[in-house]
Amino acid sequence: MLWASYEQISVIFQDMRACWNAVDDLKALLRKLTMQPANDLISLPLIFFILALSGAAFFIHSSLTGPLAHLPGPLYTKFTGVVQFISIFRGKRHVYLTSLHAVYGPTVRINPREISVVDSESVKQVFRTFLKPVFYENLTAEPTPSVFTTTDPVYHAKLRKLLAGAMSESSLKSLQPVVQSKVDLLMSGLKKERDAKGYMDLYKWNHFYATDVIAELAFGQSFETLEEGEYVKDIQAMVPYNILRVTVTGRPHKETKDWPIWPFTAMEKINVRLLEHAQNALNRYRHHLAQSDDPRPNFFDKIMGEKGHEAAITEDELVSNAKLYLVAGTDTLALPLTYLFYALLESPRVRARLLQDIKLARLSQQPTNDQLRAITYLDYVIDESLRLYPPIVGPLPRVVPEGGRVLGNCFVPQGITASPFTYLLQRNPDIFPDPETWNPDRWESSTKEMKEAMWPFGGGSRICMGRFLARMEMRMAVVAFLRTFETAEVAYGVESFAPKDMEVVDTILGKPAAEKLLVR
Numbered sequence: 001m002l003w004a005s006y007e008q009i010s011v012i013f014q015d016m017r018a019c020w021n022a023v024d025d026l027k028a029l030l031r032k033l034t035m036q037p038a039n040d041l042i043s044l045p046l047i048f049f050i051l052a053l054s055g056a057a058f059f060i061h062s063s064l065t066g067p068l069a070h071l072p073g074p075l076y077t078k079f080t081g082v083v084q085f086i087s088i089f090r091g092k093r094h095v096y097l098t099s100l101h102a103v104y105g106p107t108v109r110i111n112p113r114e115i116s117v118v119d120s121e122s123v124k125q126v127f128r129t130f131l132k133p134v135f136y137e138n139l140t141a142e143p144t145p146s147v148f149t150t151t152d153p154v155y156h157a158k159l160r161k162l163l164a165g166a167m168s169e170s171s172l173k174s175l176q177p178v179v180q181s182k183v184d185l186l187m188s189g190l191k192k193e194r195d196a197k198g199y200m201d202l203y204k205w206n207h208f209y210a211t212d213v214i215a216e217l218a219f220g221q222s223f224e225t226l227e228e229g230e231y232v233k234d235i236q237a238m239v240p241y242n243i244l245r246v247t248v249t250g251r252p253h254k255e256t257k258d259w260p261i262w263p264f265t266a267m268e269k270i271n272v273r274l275l276e277h278a279q280n281a282l283n284r285y286r287h288h289l290a291q292s293d294d295p296r297p298n299f300f301d302k303i304m305g306e307k308g309h310e311a312a313i314t315e316d317e318l319v320s321n322a323k324l325y326l327v328a329g330t331d332t333l334a335l336p337l338t339y340l341f342y343a344l345l346e347s348p349r350v351r352a353r354l355l356q357d358i359k360l361a362r363l364s365q366q367p368t369n370d371q372l373r374a375i376t377y378l379d380y381v382i383d384e385s386l387r388l389y390p391p392i393v394g395p396l397p398r399v400v401p402e403g404g405r406v407l408g409n410c411f412v413p414q415g416i417t418a419s420p421f422t423y424l425l426q427r428n429p430d431i432f433p434d435p436e437t438w439n440p441d442r443w444e445s446s447t448k449e450m451k452e453a454m455w456p457f458g459g460g461s462r463i464c465m466g467r468f469l470a471r472m473e474m475r476m477a478v479v480a481f482l483r484t485f486e487t488a489e490v491a492y493g494v495e496s497f498a499p500k501d502m503e504v505v506d507t508i509l510g511k512p513a514a515e516k517l518l519v520r
Contacts, residue, residue: 066112067413073100073109081111088247091505091513094393094423101424107408114417115407116395118428120453122407123420127459130398130405133417138246141253141271142320148328153461160465162312163321166217166299169468172369174297175217176472180366182213182222183476187484199491199520202341203512206334206477211235213473214329218322219281220288220298234270234277235330240507241267243394278322299325331509332391333470336456337477338517339389339510342502343438344381344478345490345519350440354381355482363479372475380443382474386456387426388438393510395419396458422455423510491518 069078076083087096097116100108106119117123132151140149147159165171186209193200216222241263242253249256257268286304289295300322303312313321344351357377364371372378397419404413412418427435431453432442442450457464464470481488491497501514 067416068109068112068115071107071109071115071410071412072104073115074104077109077111079112081114084110085247088506089244091507091511094421094504094506094510097395097421098424101421105408107410107412110419114397114419115410115412116419116421117407118421118424119408120425120428120431120449122418123422123425123455124452124459125405125407126398126418126420127396127455127462129460130401130418132462133397133399135246135397135417138250138252139242140320141242141257141267142275142323143316144314144320146320146324147465148324148462156461159313159317159321160461162303163299164465166302167465167469172468172472175469176369176476178216179213179469179473179476182209182216183480184366185209185212186477187480190481190485194520199494199518202517202519203334203338203515206337206341207236207330209477210330210333210337210473213333214325215281216296216298217469218299218325218329219278220285220296220301221281234273235327238267238270238274238327239331239509241270243508274323274326275319278326279319282318282322328464329466331511332457332464332466333473335509335511336385336389336391336470337474338512339502340382340385340474340478341481341519342490342517343385343388344482345488347438350381350438351482353377354478355486358479358482367476367479369472369475372472372479375479377440378475378478379471380440381478382471383443383454384438384440387432387454388436389504389510390423390426390456391509392456392458393423393504393506394508395421420455425453425455428453485519488519491520494518494520 066078074083084093084096087093097108097110100110101116101118106117107122108116110116117126131153134151136149137145137151140146142149145151145155147156147163150156150159167175186205189208190200190202190205193205212222244263245253245256245267253271256264257271259265282300282304285298285301289301289304295301300318304318344354354375354377357375361367361371361375397417400412400414400416400418402414404411404416405418406412407418426432429435431447431449457467457470492499495516495518497514497516497518501512501516503513504510505513
């Protein structure tokens with residue numbers, strides 16, 4: 001909420017009701033003393049004045065003496081989070097939070113009930129031991145909370161146990177043929193677009209690539225975005241619409257889905273289409289399982305209750321998590337991959353060294369993930385891109401446990417929202433010298449502090465399940481691109497494309513401002 005928490009508002013209304021009762025008592029006393037009825041027309045403005053004054057006084061007092069009043073931060077954040085809200089609406093929250101930490105240090109109050117933390121020890125403590133707040137369940141637009149949105153640690157552990165194995169590091173070998181087929185289609189699509197137009201849009205094609213990989217692995221079939229050159233735009237729109245909805249209202253989807261104004265109408269249409277897409281894809285896969293003696297595997301085939309397997313989750317749980325994969329598995333790969341290509345094309349030295357290492361490796365036309373992992377500098381390039389351009393730019397909030405905790409030398413009471421701002425931690429100059437420079441060479445002499453400051457996929461028990469798959473997808477796409485387009489360069493000037501178009505916009509995810517990367 002913008003001005004105060006639900007608890008504060010409830011207390012304010014209780015205080016105002018007490019004031020109202022006191023005014024009624026005062027009117028009764030006046031009647032007894034004067035034996036005359038109080039003049040309601042005269043007393044009504046007085047009543048509202050007293051109520052307003054009382055409410056304002058209580059609000060100011062509770063804000064100035066509230067649980068976070070002693071923490072560093074701008075004075076206005078004791079009363080409101082409206083400045084942060086404006087920065088979210090403008091896609092500049094990461095810039096706003098960076099400016100606050102520059103002035104107030106590693107632990108900053110950003111609204112009356114929330115802090116932002118950027119020191120490595122605090123971030124580690126929050127991710128490893130704090131639980132998710134109700135904010136995540138308010139994001140749930142599916143029939144049930146997913147493995148990402150649930151706040152129940154027991155339920156999360158159950159879902160993760162069922163789902164994580166299919167994307168574990170040990171499972172990558174079985175996933176590689178699907179990824180390779182999509183890499184081949186990606187290179188083919190890029191060639192066709194460059195031949196037809198003289199340039200290609202890597203932002204667009206990276207989304208095609210990510211969408212088709214997750215679709216085939218999750219649903220056993222491609223959405224054919226790479227073959228057809230079309231993109232499921234709803235996937236791109238879902239996250240920013242949903243974040244905006246929750247930020248503005250602080251309410252769960254079931255309470256806002258029927259509100260007849262934008263963005264609620266737009267988001268509900270998108271949500272319905274994506275749920276139908278997930279359900280239809282699952283149904284088609286069920287039909288495929290029934291008809292085939294050698295069915296294509298997918299992430300859910302062992303828990304769907306088909307082919308003699310007992311259903312491990314309900315249909316609603318299956319659809320909810322299938323939709324999550326569809327949405328979360330696209331931008332979290334496509335965005336960092338886009339920025340990796342951009343940084344690589346803008347750094348001839350790094351590009352030349354990586355290309356030399358690829359040639360020295362004497363790879364086959366379709367190299368394995370293990371062969372690509374042996375190219376150490378390739379992983380340095382990926383690490384540096386994830387440091388400077390992580391998929392998650394916005395903070396990932398958690399709730400301070402019972403008894404409170406000390407974060408960055410500040411005691412934070414229980415129930416307060418603590419949000420690790422890892423985007424800034426990964427730019428800490430004490431850990432990463434010259435932090436705004438994209439320099440993969442820094443990882444040749446990486447320190448323990450550097451590794452502990454990296455959280456591109458979150459952390460703790462809620463760390464992204466798809467992180468190993470994402471790194472494999474990045475390795476394969478980068479190597480294929482450099483071998484196919486050795487002389488590619490950023491197409492500045494085409495369609496007025498300029499460096500400012502690659503500035504990061506914070507929608508929780510980090511997107512290029514122009515949502516394109518033109519290369520010739």
